[in-house]
Amino acid sequence: MNQELINVQGLTKTFGAKPALDHMDLSVGRGRIVGLLGPNGSGKTTFIKLLCGLLHPTSGTLQIDGHSPGVETKAIISYLPDRMYFADWMKASDLTDFFADFYSDFDRQKALEMFSALSIRQNERLKTMSKGTKEKVQLALIMSRKAQLYLLDEPIGGVDPAARDFILNTILTNYNENGTVMLSTHLISDIERVLDEAIFLQNGKVVRHDTVDNIREQEGKSVDQLFREIFSYSS
């Protein structure tokens, strides 16, 4: 087993002439909960899509568990995209069938328990659910896999504060503890209590990667406060 779960060297992704990721270097270990933080357009979604193999690097290398993105890595990554990808006619129960068919590491019982705790009805169709409820359904499914790497792109943006707490506790207590959760969000103050590490991205580069404990000790401030300072707009 490779010691680090994610290893990235000189990773660059350009769209046209503009780099979305610009010679990014990063390594992330196992069993960590990591916040991928940065202002709009800093490259968070691009990085997550590269890890998933949905985008290909322009240059540089990217390895997950010692493999470049491909069949091996797709099997160990559970990905929550920033947009819903299921058909609207599907019911919550269709989705659990779908996940059970597709993923051998899917724990149906766990998903059903989460649905019940979040008051999601099995026979309700996505079409009739609110945006926040759809997000809860997706997240419950994604977190019910026993994956090595959970990639969550803005997992709590659309849900109410009570559901946010439930979801964060779910992330904290229910995921495969040898796995790593990487989540991107703008809601830093809401999530920082569950984070082990924070990665700050700016213009496609890692400007700080540290443990949350180090940030609090060395800076004497929360991750949210540090973020606001680093990325403040001058007026």
Ligand SMILES: Nc1ncnc2c1ncn2[C@@H]1O[C@H](COP(=O)(O)OP(=O)(O)OP(=O)(O)O)[C@@H](O)[C@H]1O
């Ligand atoms: N398909 C694309 N074609 C062209 N440019 C793109 C494409 N996808 C992303 N970009 C550009 O790459 C940069 C990084 O975008 P990305 O979506 O990764 O940022 P982000 O940090 O996730 O932003 P946000 O917080 O707003 O979701 C932006 O300048 C964006 O305009």
